[in-house]
């Protein structure tokens with residue numbers, strides 16, 4: 001059965017000391033979680049090993065993620081990080097297709113399909129981000145837009161591969177804007193996403209894939225969003241950098 005997940009995406013934030021303090025604060029609430037819950041910390045590359053060590057081996061409640069991975073196995077790609085490298089240090093998840101990478105680094109659905117493939121090949125679990133820009137939402141075409149993202153990046157996967165993927169729906173107009181999708185908008189899209197999984201795969205796969213909401217999730221709106229029947233947690237940017245706020249968001253998983 002799928003997990004309820006609070007995923008922190010720190011983006012390009014935190015010094016090493018800040019990172020250490022933040023993780024130590026969060027780990028203090030481990031005892032309040034149970035096996036249905038998972039906290040994923042997507043931290044900058046330089047801190048992955050440190051955060052992995054802080055979390056400890058065989059921690060059922062906390063794990064680490066990279067925020068990106070290169071689509072090739074290895075080679076002359078200066079400054080890039082491979083799936084093999086991440087796997088070799090025990091990273092479990094990797095965020096793929098965040099809208100900031102799509103927009104700022106021109107990552108296409110086709111390139112993201114390659115990233116998904118190489119991540120899975122090395123045993124990393126992708127957190128695949130999808131979501132529409134404002135003009136698409138205003139035109140009412142968000143379902144078709146997101147469907148195309150899944151078709152072009154995910155739906156070539158086998159049933160067994162798909163069960164290792166987490167989907168994060170992040171409407172671009174809600175990211176870092178303070179403008180959260182309404183409960184109805186989130187529920188409608190998440191329902192649509194799961195219906196797509198049922199159609200493409202089957203009920204079993206659809207029930208195995210956690211579908212997270214991202215976009216201005218805060219301490220004061222997380223619980224309501226996570227209470228939507230089709231929402232399995234959140235991918236959180238800004239509010240994940242403040243321990244007390246993120247702890248409250250984690251609390252929201254306990255429905």
Ligand SMILES: O=C[C@H](O)COP(=O)(O)O
Pocket residue numbers: 009098170174175176177178214215216217235236237238239
């Ligand atoms: O990956 C996280 C999303 O980009 C959401 O960021 P935000 O919570 O700062 O809006």
